[in-house]
Amino acid sequence: MAFSGLSKRIRELPKSNFPAIIKMAEEDKSIISLGIGEPDFPAPKKVKAALKNAVDKNFTHYSPTGGRHELQEAIAKKLKKENKIRVEDIHSQIIATSGSSEAIMMAIMGIVDVGEELLVPNPGFLTYRPTVELIDAVPVSYNLHSEDGFQIHVEEIKKLCTPKTQGIIVNTPSNPTGTVLKKKVLEELADLAIQKNIIIISDEAYEHLVYDNAKHLSMGSLNGMEEHVLSLFSFSKSYAMPGFRLGYAVGPERLVKAMQQFHLYTTLSPNTMSQIAGITALSKCGKDIEKMRNEYNKRRKILIKGIQEIDGLEIEVAPEGAFYLFPKITNGMSSEQASKALIQKAKVLTAPGNEFGTQGEGFLRMSYATALPKIKEAIERMKKNFH
Ligand SMILES: Cc1ncc(COP(=O)(O)O)c(C=O)c1O
Structure with missing residues (x-):
């Protein structure tokens, strides 16, 4: 029998909004991305x-x-x-x-x-x-x-x-x-x-x-x-x-x-x-790793402080690892709404928390694998435009 279509297992894969969000960021250079899960540093x-x-x-x-x-x-x-x-x-x-x-x-x-x-x-x-x-x-x-x-x-x-x-x-x-x-x-x-x-x-x-x-x-x-x-x-x-x-x-x-x-x-x-x-x-x-880690830590502290000053976002316990923060949305928006609002109004890309499971609903993932000046600019934009 001939090829009759895609398998059920492939058809039923979760539909992620990630590719569309990333495409948006690639097309619009004014967007600052806190959405990506990879180092901004080149290989040593x-x-x-x-x-x-x-x-x-x-x-x-x-x-x-x-x-x-x-x-x-x-x-x-x-x-x-x-x-x-x-x-x-x-x-x-x-x-x-x-x-x-x-x-x-x-x-x-x-x-x-x-x-x-x-x-x-x-x-x-x-x-x-x-x-x-x-x-x-x-x-x-x-x-x-x-x-x-x-x-x-x-x-x-x-x-x-x-x-x-x-x-x-x-x-x-x-x-x-x-x-x-x-x-x-x-x-x-x-x-x-x-x-x-x-x-x-x-x-x-x-x-x-x-x-x-x-x-x-x-x-x-x-x-x-x-x-x-x-x-x-x-x-x-x-x-x-x-x-x-x-x-x-x-x-x-x-x-x-x-x-x-x-x-x-x-x-x-x-x-x-x-x-x-x-x-x-x-x-x-070893030294390269140490240098990158120190830089991530600097960014982490600045992003945590910045988020604490944004109305509508909250970090209950400051995370101590990887290069992500996972703030809670406190202004009533869903993860999707919050991520969309930030990209449209603040031109800042974040990942909606619900992409990571039902318990991630009501959160955003922000990556600090992004240069410090961009992180600082993203904080300023989010302070003014998160509504
Ligand atoms: C927790 C975790 N495990 C595994 C991976 C996969 O990484 P890679 O296949 O590049 O080693 C990732 C990538 O984002 C990750 O976040």
């Missing part, structure tokens, strides 16, 4: 040089399904030093992926069967829910609340666990809220995962982007979690390399080996030249 110089060198040296071939050996070695070293995660066997516990997006997809497909459940944050990064739905599994939201800075309540998570629950996606620092989860919360989650025999998918894409007194803790470093956590990392955010499309996952051998096998039937491996550049990023770019 050393990384760019390593990429060019990789091309010249003909690293233009396929890579093994787990990633290149030298990259896996550099990842293991970094995990030990920075995340306190010990890897017994780099070849069977680490997989390099095309961005952490691919790792999210492969992890979900590797863990959850049709009809089984995965707990996802609400509000949360916008791919989690649709990815679970794409494989006819069931995403179960755990709600996060602004009053307590969007921390997870493990008691609530416990109540949501059923015999069908396979795991929980935990994202710290968080997109869209900027929340850094507290050590106590992560320890309680770890206990729960062990007690219920489920797995944590720990999305740590923003691992380095924590400010002031906040500390990032990898659940993979906690006692007894060897079999209960798959940790996902990205080069896109703290290393400013989103276009390189490189990320990696580390976790239990059984799962990671299955993901490597699965790789054979998806992309095979991430871009080989990006992998070579990734080694330089991991081993030689």
Whole structure:
């Protein structure tokens, strides 16, 4: 029989307003964008040089399904030093992926069967829910609340666990809220995962982007979690390399080996030249990360102060991570209305909070991965034009 139309799973993907909003910002240069989730910094110089060198040296071939050996070695070293995660066997516990997006997809497909459940944050990064739905599994939201800075309540998570629950996606620092989860919360989650025999998918894409007194803790470093956590990392955010499309996952051998096998039937491996550049990023770019983090922190403080002076927006607990703020709308507008009003009247692009789940309704996501003068100008415009 001939092609009869789009599959139900594709037809039922959520309709996002994001592409239309981003197009608007691209077409109208007077718009200041606080809407985009990627660094405004270019990749570090050393990384760019390593990429060019990789091309010249003909690293233009396929890579093994787990990633290149030298990259896996550099990842293991970094995990030990920075995340306190010990890897017994780099070849069977680490997989390099095309961005952490691919790792999210492969992890979900590797863990959850049709009809089984995965707990996802609400509000949360916008791919989690649709990815679970794409494989006819069931995403179960755990709600996060602004009053307590969007921390997870493990008691609530416990109540949501059923015999069908396979795991929980935990994202710290968080997109869209900027929340850094507290050590106590992560320890309680770890206990729960062990007690219920489920797995944590720990999305740590923003691992380095924590400010002031906040500390990032990898659940993979906690006692007894060897079999209960798959940790996902990205080069896109703290290393400013989103276009390189490189990320990696580390976790239990059984799962990671299955993901490597699965790789054979998806992309095979991430871009080989990006992998070579990734080694330089991991081993030689500490200072670059630090410089960018300091700059983000400066912007974060100014944007928080600015938002506090805008009638109709409120930040209950100042977020300490990633490069996002998630202010509450207090003038009665919905997320869509507020975002539209800001773009039309103030020419400032923000992301409507409802794009990140039902619990995001009534909020806006603002990214400070934008140059400081633009942030200052955006604050002035919003002060005058948010109504
Ligand atoms: C929480 C989170 N995880 C994962 C990703 C995916 O990043 P990448 O595929 O570029 O590594 C993003 C990107 O915005 C994100 O915000």
